[in-house]
Amino acid sequence: MFPEKIEKAFGLHLEAIQLLQNALSTSFIEAYIENVENVLDEYQVRVQNDQPDEVTTKQIEGLYEALQEQALEPEEIRKLSQLLLLKGSKTEQLQPNHQLTPDGIGFLFVYLIEQLFAKEETLSLFDPAVGMGNLILTALTNLTLAKRVVKGFGVDIDETLLAVAAADAQWTQSDLTLYHQDALQDLLVDPVDVVLSDLPVGYYPNDEQAQSFLTGVSEGHSYAHHLLIEQGMNYTKENGYGLFLVPSNFLESEQGTQLKQLFTEKVYLQGIIQLPDELFLNKASRKSIILLQKHGEYSKQVPEVLVAKLATLKDPVKITEFFTQFEDWKASNLV
Numbered sequence: 001m002f003p004e005k006i007e008k009a010f011g012l013h014l015e016a017i018q019l020l021q022n023a024l025s026t027s028f029i030e031a032y033i034e035n036v037e038n039v040l041d042e043y044q045v046r047v048q049n050d051q052p053d054e055v056t057t058k059q060i061e062g063l064y065e066a067l068q069e070q071a072l073e074p075e076e077i078r079k080l081s082q083l084l085l086l087k088g089s090k091t092e093q094l095q096p097n098h099q100l101t102p103d104g105i106g107f108l109f110v111y112l113i114e115q116l117f118a119k120e121e122t123l124s125l126f127d128p129a130v131g132m133g134n135l136i137l138t139a140l141t142n143l144t145l146a147k148r149v150v151k152g153f154g155v156d157i158d159e160t161l162l163a164v165a166a167a168d169a170q171w172t173q174s175d176l177t178l179y180h181q182d183a184l185q186d187l188l189v190d191p192v193d194v195v196l197s198d199l200p201v202g203y204y205p206n207d208e209q210a211q212s213f214l215t216g217v218s219e220g221h222s223y224a225h226h227l228l229i230e231q232g233m234n235y236t237k238e239n240g241y242g243l244f245l246v247p248s249n250f251l252e253s254e255q256g257t258q259l260k261q262l263f264t265e266k267v268y269l270q271g272i273i274q275l276p277d278e279l280f281l282n283k284a285s286r287k288s289i290i291l292l293q294k295h296g297e298y299s300k301q302v303p304e305v306l307v308a309k310l311a312t313l314k315d316p317v318k319i320t321e322f323f324t325q326f327e328d329w330k331a332s333n334l335v
């Protein structure tokens with residue numbers, strides 16, 4: 001359940017987006033971006049070539065007037081944005097590799113980052129497949145609420161999804177720098193403390209470029225998710241961490257050998273957290289969060305790799321049990 005003010009804002013924004021979508025004949029996502037840009041422009045309806053028409057503009061202005069009466073905090077805005085985007089994805093099917101990362105999973109990433117880094121450190125975060133930005137914004141807004149100083153960087157190959165991330169970053173007043181490009185090419189990002197990503201699962205079409213990665217295969221297409229793990233860790237500081245959402249069978253897959261080579265030569269595989277079965281339609285689509293650490297002066301392979309399975313995200317008792325397991329493991333394994 002969401003607080004009443006988020007529910008109310010949701011209804012008003014949804015109506016404004018639908019009015020814009022009809023008046024401008026665009027997709028839901030494009031109308032969503034238009035709406036956020038209007039909000040950021042102090043709730044002014046942008047009119048170009050007499051579109052939206054006068055009647056629609058007046059209707060939207062009425063909705064904006066009601067919205068201006070409510071002040072929402074950055075994390076409330078992010079939740080609102082997620083609800084709107086989820087609503088939009090019900091009418092316009094997004095392919096699984098384009099869907100935003102749900103809160104339940106995002107909050108686990110936040111918990112892990114809080115556990116891995118001392119409170120006084122300023123943290124830099126990077127998502128090489130940032131999409132609509134929900135995962136990294138969940139991290140940025142919630143870490144800020146936990147009194148951390150954070151900044152983020154994101155890359156995505158899809159211009160429209162990235163435009164949503166850019167609009168939402170501004171709307172939630174998050175320090176997020178975004179780049180539109182293929183994340184498997186050279187990047188302009190300085191090494192960060194933690195790389196986090198809900199990776200696209202599938203093949204990367206550029207075989208030549210894949211050859212520059214340990215996880216690239218010599219024949220046929222390489223797995224994009226494996227290459228992105230390696231690339232993410234290339235842009236992580238020494239001793240820094242990588243948190244990636246991957247298919248649970250990642251080690252047994254046909255390209256698992258190349259991935260194991262990466263885990264031997266450049267990064268330590270420190271933990272595997274299997275997400276609850278209830279989140280996925282079938283066995284093949286189940287996912288885990290893997291915890292990687294880059295080689296460096298202060299890092300080493302942990303004596304005992306964390307292998308945990310979360311039974312559910314719905315029962316606070318089970319979640320607390322996992323937190324205790326993680327904290328016990330951390331105390332005896334991480335330096």
Ligand SMILES: C[S@@+](CC[C@H](N)C(=O)[O-])C[C@H]1O[C@@H](n2cnc3c(N)ncnc32)[C@H](O)[C@@H]1O
Nearest residue numbers: 100101129131132133134135156157158183200
């Ligand atoms: C599951 S989505 C990420 C969702 C995101 N965490 C969110 O909350 O909105 C995976 C993303 O990977 C992007 N992607 C796929 N191949 C890529 C590549 N080579 N470089 C950068 N981004 C890529 C897709 O465009 C998509 O946005």
